[in-house]
Amino acid sequence: MNSKSHVPFIRTVKISERSGKDTIKIRIAAFVLALTAGGLFILFLGYNPLELYGTIISGAFRSKMAFQATIRFMIPLLMSSLGVALAFKMRFWNIGAEGQIIVGAVCASYFALFHDNWPHFLLLIVMFAAGAIGGGLWGLIPAYFKSKYDTNETLFTLMLNYIALHIITYLRDGPWKDPGSSGFPKIARFTSNAQLDKVLGVHFGWIIALILLVLVFIYLKYTKHGYEISVVGESKSTAKYAGMNVKKIILRTMVISGGICGITGMIQAAGSDMTLASSVAGGVGFTAIIVSWLAYLNPFGILLVSFLFSVLEKGSSVMQSTYGLSTYFASVLQGIILFFILGCEFFIRYKFVLTKKGGK
Amino acid sequence: MFIKFLIAAVFAGTPLLFGTVGEIMNERAGHLNLGVEGMMAMGACAGFMAGFFYDSISIALLAAFLAGMLGALIYAVLTITFMANQNVTGLTLAIFGVGISNFAGEFMLVNSASNSLKLPEQITAQISNINIPGLSTIPVLGPLFFQYNIFVYLGVLIAITCGIYYSRTKTGLNVRAIGENPGAADAAGIKVTKLKYINVLMGGGICGIGGAYCSMIINGGVWMNNPVNGQGWIAVALVIFASWKPFRAIFGSFIFGAFNILKYYFPKTIITIPNAFYDMLPFVITALVLVVTSIRKSKENQQPASCGVNYFREER
C-alpha cells in the first residue's frame, strides 16, 4: 500500500517564536537578498549591479544640491507614510493616501491662488489647515461607510484616489485654468507669498515632517487614542467589549490619517511644485504603503525607510541620466525589497522540514 | 449610434472582463489578490513586446499569459507557502508590476531605433476585428455580436468556461470549498495547496491577457507607459459587482465599459459635462456599487468566507 510515494516531501512546521535578535538577523538577511535579486535583474539587463548601486548612492549624496533633492523626495514620503501607518495600525487598509494628498493640495491651493494677498504667515497657516481638513474629509468618507456598513475600505479609498485625480484635471481644464498659458491647460504658478520658505536650503516642510514624526510617535505610544487604535486593530470585538466606541475611533483615526496626507499635499504644492499639478501625489501615496509596512508601522522605522527610499528615488534619477534606465527602477526595487521582507516573516514563526516518507 | 455605443462598450469592457474573471479565480480559492493592476501591467508589457518581435498573436497572448502568471506566482509563493499578509502582498504586486512594466517599456523605447514602438502591420491585422462569415452580415445582430476582435471572443469564452468550472465540475466544487473553508476542504482530502496555486496562477494569466488588450488594442498599437491605467483596480471592484460569478462578470464588464466610453457617445446637444467628470464616472459608480452591496448583505452572494485569510494545516 502506498509504496509509490516513498519520496521525501517538504512540510511546514510551526516553531516557537524566535528571539528579537534572530528576527532582526532574518530581516537583514532578507534585505540583502532583495538587493542581490535586484542586482541579478540589473545584470540581466547587461549592466554592472555594483556600479549601478554605487551610482544610486553617490547620486543621492554627491553634492549639497543632490542631498537637498533627496530630502525633498523624503518629505512627502515620510509624512504620508506616517499618515498611512495610523490607519494600518488600526487594520484599516487606507490605500487612499494618494487621493488624500491630492484633495489636501486642492484645498490649500484654493487659498494660494485666490487669496495670495493675505499676509504670508496667515496665508500659510490657512493653507495648512485647509490641506489638513481636505485630506481629513477625504479620509472620513470611506471611514464613515466602513463603520456604518462595513464597506470594503481598500477598494473604496482606491476609487477615491482616481476621483481626486480627476478633480484636478477638471479644475485644470476649467475653472482654475491659467489664462496666461496659451491654450495649454495648466494651473497658474503660486506667487512667492504662497510658497513655503526655505530653511537650510530646503522648504520648511522637513521641519513639519519631523514634528509630525514625534507627534505620531507619542500619539501611538503614550496616549489613550493610540491604545484604542491598537486594540481596534487587533480585534474589534475586544474593543467593543472594553467599552470603546469603535465607530468613533475609526472615524477619528481616519480623519487624522487623511489629514496628515492632506498636509503632505499642501507641502508638496506650496513647497515643491509651486502650483497645483495633477502629479502632486505622483505615486507617493502608494510608496507610503510599502514604507510603513517595511517599517513595521514604527514611526522611527518609517523615518529610516523613507530616507532609504528617497536615496533610491533620487539616485535612480541620476541613474537615468547616466545610463538611460528608467526611474521606474526605484519602484521595481522597492517592490522586490518588500517581497523579500514579507517572505522572511515566515521564517520567524515557521520552518520547512524535509521528511522521508514511509517512516524509514 | 446606439448600436455603435454598445459595440464600443464591449470593446472597452473586455480588459475589465479578463481582470475580473482572473480575480474571481483568485478569490474563489480564498486569495484576495489586489495585484490585478500589476499582473495586467506585466501582461501588457510582455504581450506587446512579444507581438512586436514575433509578429504573432498567439505568441503575444502566450507571453501575456505567462507574464501575468509570473506576477501571480510571486503572490502565490508569498501568500500560499509563506503565508504573508494578502493585502500588502497584493498591493506590492500592483506597484511592482506597474513599475517593471513601465521600466521595461522605457528600456525598449530607449533602445529602439526611432524612439517609438509600434506594432507591425502583420500583427495588427491579426488583432483587428473578425467578421464571422454568415453571421456578421445579419443586420443589427451581426455588428453587435459577430464583428469583434479575437480578444473579445476569448474573454467571453474564458468567462463561460470559468462559470461552468465553478458550477458544474467536481474540481470547481472543490475550489469553492477551499475558498469557503480550507480546513474542511483539506479534511475532505482535497489538495488545498495545489488547487490554490493552480487557480491563483491561472487567474494571474488571465489578467495578463487583459493587460495585453490594453497595450495592443486600446493605444492603437503604440507603446505608452501605464497602458492599464487603473482598469485592474476597477476589475477588483467588479468582482463584488459580479458577486463572484463569472457569468455576471461578462455583463458587469460591458456595463462598466459603457461608462468608460460614455463621453464620446453622450449627445452633447442635451448637456455639456466636462470630460473630467466622464473620466471620473466609472470610479464613482464603483464606489457606489461598493456601498450598495455592503448595505444589502445576502447570505449566498458573499465573498468566499476564507478570502484574505491564509491557511496553515497544523494551526492550533
Added chain:
Amino acid sequence: MKISETNYAIELKGITKTFGKVIANENVNLGIKYGEILALLGENGSGKTTLMNILSGIYYADEGSICIDGTEVSITNPNEAINLGIGMIYQHFKLVEIFSAMDNIVLGTRGRYVKNSALREEILEMSNKFGLEIVPDKKVYNMSVSEKQTIEIMKVLYRGAKILILDEPTSVLTPQETEKLFVILRRMKEQGNAIIIITHKLHEVLAISDRVAILRKGQVVDTVNTRDTNEKELTELMVGRPISLEINRPETINRKTVLKVVDLSVINEDGTKGLNNINFNLKSGEILGVAGVAGSGQRELCETIAGLMEAKAGAILYNKENIIGKTPDEIINLGISMSFVPEDRLGMGLVGSMDMVDNMLLKSYKKNKGFIIDKKPSKELAEELVDKLSIITPGIETPVRMLSGGNVQKVLLGREIESEPNVLITAYPVRGLDINSSYIIYDLLNEQKKKNVAILFIGEDLDVLLELSDRIMVLCHGEVMGLVDAKNTSKEEIGLMMAGKKMEGVDSDE
C-alpha cells in the same frame, strides 16, 4: 514492509509530536481491532486530538510509525488517510456552511461528477442503512449541531471508512442525542468497523467503549478493559493522582435579587431570533448556571446584559434601573460594576498580541484623566495577579497569546475579579482547561460567590453545572425551558429541557 503479528486494524508505535516547545505526544503506542470501540480518555491538553490528527493526516508525527492491517504506512495528508479507510469526525465540524448536505458529503471524493438525482438516492439509501437522518438538499447553515454531526458521520461513511475516529462527539449534544449517537456507533461496530472515540467524560466511556486508553501529558499511561474498571480508577489514571471529583457548593445567606431580566428579546444580525421573551432573576451570593446546547442563546444573553448587543424588547433591571440601551461605558459610569468573562478569551476578553500590562489597561485606561495613558497601576495589578493566582509566564511583558489556556483564563478572570464587581458573567470559563486549572477557576468563582457577588455561569459540562450552581436555567432556541434548583434535578431532566421540552412551575425563585 514488515508484517506485524497482531491483528490490529490500526497500530501506533512510538509516536512523538511537538509544536514549537510544546510536546503534544510522546512515544505513544496504541492499537485497535475491527469490531471494537476504543475510548481515548484524557484531560484537555493531554494530546488526544493531536494524536488523532496524526492518524487523519492533518498533522505529521515527528517520530514513530503507523501500521494499518499490519502494514506500515505513511499518512502525509488527509487524502491518504481517507484512502487507507480512516475517517475522522471533528469536534469543530469541517463543513462548508453555504453548501448543501449533499455537496459536503461528496466533497473531495474521486470519480466523475455524479448527477444530483442519482447522488441524492445513493445518500438516502446509505443513511437508511446506518439509521442516520439526512436531508440531502438542506444547507449546512440551516442545520442544528446534531444535524451537522450526522453529515460529518455520513461524509466518513460515504468514503468507505472502516476506522472511525470521533473527537469529543458528545460535547454539543443533549443527553438524548448522545444516546442516539451511541446506538449508531454500536451498529457500526457490529458491522465490523473499528471506532475510536475521544472524550473526557467518564460515564460515556463506561457506556460505549470496550477498551479505554488513558492519555496524560501526551503519553499513554495505561490501557484497560472497560468492564474491569470504574470511574474512580479512570480519573486517577487520567489526572495522575487520587482527587475528589466533588466541587464545593458553599451556602450563602441573605440573597437579594441584583439583576432582573424581564421579557427580554434579541434579534441577531442575520435576522434570526437570538433570545425570545426571557425572564429570570439573578441574586447576590448565588451561582446561576445556564445550560443548553451550543447556540441556544447563551452568547446573546451574556452580550446583551453586558451592553454589547441591542435588545429588541424587554428590560434588564439592575437594582431597579433599566440598563437596556446603554453602552458598556454608560453601564460602568452608572456605578454598576459588572464583569463579563467572554468565551472567546483571546478574541474578545484579551488582546493576544499585547502583554499583561496592556491587557490590564483594557478595562481601566479611561479612568485616569487627560490624554496620556498611565501604565503604572496596570503594571502593579499585573504583578499582583501573577503572584496571587500563580500565573505561569516568562514575564508580564510577554504577549498573552504565548501563555497556556489555563493561564490566559487566570489573567482574564483575575482582571475582572479585581474590579470587584457585583455581577459576574462567565461564559465557558473552563473550556480547554485541564482538571487542575478547572478546579482553580471553580474555587475563584466560589470565593466571589461568598463575597456576595451574583454570578451567571454559562457551562457545557452538565456534571459541573449540577455540582457548582445553585440554580440552573436551561435555554433552547433562545427561550427559557425551565429554571430549576440544582440540588433537586437530574441530568435527564436538564437534557430533556435542552432538547426543547418546557418545564412549568419548577422555578424555585423567591
